[in-house]
Amino acid sequence: MAVILRTKLDDDDRDIVGKLNAKHHKTEQNDKRLDAYFEGAQRLKHMGLAVPEDLRIFELVANWPRMYVNELARRQKLKAIFRPGQEGGIDTEMREAFTANNLNSQVPLLAKENRVFGRCFLVVGANEEDPDHPLITAESPREISVLVDRRRRRLAAVLRQFRDDNGERVGTLLLPDKTLQIVAGRGGWEIDAVGNDTGIDEHKLGRLPVVMTLNGQRLGQWGGGSEMADIMGITDACARTLTNMALGVETHAVPPRWALGVSKGDFVDKDGNQLPVWQSYYQAIWASQKGPKDAALGQFSATDLRNFHDTVRLYGELASSVTGLPFRYFGKSTANPATEGSIRADESRVITNVEESNEHLGDALSWTMAIYQRFRTGKWPDAREPIAVEWVNPATPTKAEEADAIQKLNGGTPVLSREGSWDEMGWDEPRKARERKYFAEQEEPEINRIANEQARIQQQLAADQSQPEPTGDALPGVDLNA
Numbered sequence: 001m002a003v004i005l006r007t008k009l010d011d012d013d014r015d016i017v018g019k020l021n022a023k024h025h026k027t028e029q030n031d032k033r034l035d036a037y038f039e040g041a042q043r044l045k046h047m048g049l050a051v052p053e054d055l056r057i058f059e060l061v062a063n064w065p066r067m068y069v070n071e072l073a074r075r076q077k078l079k080a081i082f083r084p085g086q087e088g089g090i091d092t093e094m095r096e097a098f099t100a101n102n103l104n105s106q107v108p109l110l111a112k113e114n115r116v117f118g119r120c121f122l123v124v125g126a127n128e129e130d131p132d133h134p135l136i137t138a139e140s141p142r143e144i145s146v147l148v149d150r151r152r153r154r155l156a157a158v159l160r161q162f163r164d165d166n167g168e169r170v171g172t173l174l175l176p177d178k179t180l181q182i183v184a185g186r187g188g189w190e191i192d193a194v195g196n197d198t199g200i201d202e203h204k205l206g207r208l209p210v211v212m213t214l215n216g217q218r219l220g221q222w223g224g225g226s227e228m229a230d231i232m233g234i235t236d237a238c239a240r241t242l243t244n245m246a247l248g249v250e251t252h253a254v255p256p257r258w259a260l261g262v263s264k265g266d267f268v269d270k271d272g273n274q275l276p277v278w279q280s281y282y283q284a285i286w287a288s289q290k291g292p293k294d295a296a297l298g299q300f301s302a303t304d305l306r307n308f309h310d311t312v313r314l315y316g317e318l319a320s321s322v323t324g325l326p327f328r329y330f331g332k333s334t335a336n337p338a339t340e341g342s343i344r345a346d347e348s349r350v351i352t353n354v355e356e357s358n359e360h361l362g363d364a365l366s367w368t369m370a371i372y373q374r375f376r377t378g379k380w381p382d383a384r385e386p387i388a389v390e391w392v393n394p395a396t397p398t399k400a401e402e403a404d405a406i407q408k409l410n411g412g413t414p415v416l417s418r419e420g421s422w423d424e425m426g427w428d429e430p431r432k433a434r435e436r437k438y439f440a441e442q443e444e445p446e447i448n449r450i451a452n453e454q455a456r457i458q459q460q461l462a463a464d465q466s467q468p469e470p471t472g473d474a475l476p477g478v479d480l481n482a
Helices: 011-039 054-057 064-075 092-100 105-116 230-255 276-284 306-323 338-345 350-376 397-408 418-424 427-465
Strands: 004-010 077-081 119-125 136-139 144-149 154-163 169-176 179-185 186-194 210-214 257-260 296-298 388-391
Touching: 004 350, 011 105, 011 144, 011 154, 011 169, 011 186, 054 230, 064 105, 064 230, 077 092, 077 144, 077 350, 092 105, 092 350, 105 119, 105 136, 154 210, 154 296, 154 418, 169 350, 210 350, 230 306, 338 350, 350 388, 418 427
Parallel strands: none
Antiparallel strands: 004 186, 077 388, 119 136, 119 210, 144 154, 154 169, 169 179, 179 186, 257 296
């Protein structure tokens, strides 16, 4: 059984952990709120609508925040990561790093968390099992708090903390030259040393192996904003209307009735037994033993719900104008689908939004891969060998539109090569390698046929040159004695 040894942090490290822990608690409540909006779990009482307990079944929320974030995040698809100066255009090292760390599936999650919470983090670490491929992980922003060195404009310290299966608060303190594994004890945070593991990694990197990217960052500010911020208020207003409409539907289904000059005892069945209130309410015909002079029965007009429909449609239009998503995303449907060109024009703001986000996220990935190279080789990449990221077109293309565009670019004087066309179609390197193999297999028989034909021609020429020259009294191919 491993021996657990815990020692106190030194004063400087303890002060840093205290500041980071305070920042964590400061952002925790807002992160919970944003998470509830993304999951559609916000309560209407938080919106200013007090719903009694027995009417909670009528609560209805249109989860526009999650729809908006998911629509943007699913358009952020990574095509390739490479060093532009690499010979042959194929960067094997970068592709291996990408595949070994499952970044194809991690990057979309990273983009989604960045839009929900306004920040996201990539962390690079040594891989003891496979030193040639250091670990790259996308971390939850709800678990990470940071201190920024504003003078150097870089991260100064990072604390990742969470609760383990035993309920203990454990964390990792990342500093420029060392990483500490810590745990919250009764006397505060302590270094968590287990067996031969001292809990301290003196890596001497000189900078944090963490890359932060912010959503909607502004100059001079080191905090991002949630992409859902502009639509949350509209969603709340729409939720109020939908909840009132759901309650109104019940009223509309059974129009209220009124009775004057009668009592409960007047409602009896054919045998004289008193009817329950609910049964009396739903009876198609009401009758009273009293005459028309003493009693009056009637029914209110049915509720018209069109005002709710128009209000919800108005909120949908407002949400469309704020987010840039076409109105069809908020419920408007037409009999005829939009054409390819009109779809792209209708989504222009969404496309621009994703392209701008790709620039920032691409920079973060480039820095991450530079740290990856430092862990792998022991030295930083040369500044003259930048690492570039290429993204799939965030528009909504169709196969016909792609094929038509590529055909036009290659018509007449070709603009795109074969592999350039593959890039435009969004193919990744494994797919392109497979197609190269297919083309080689197709071209090999034709090359062999041409080579055999050339050999046959050469042999025929050699045979003709070896024939004797004809004499003057004889013509080639003519028998004079015939």
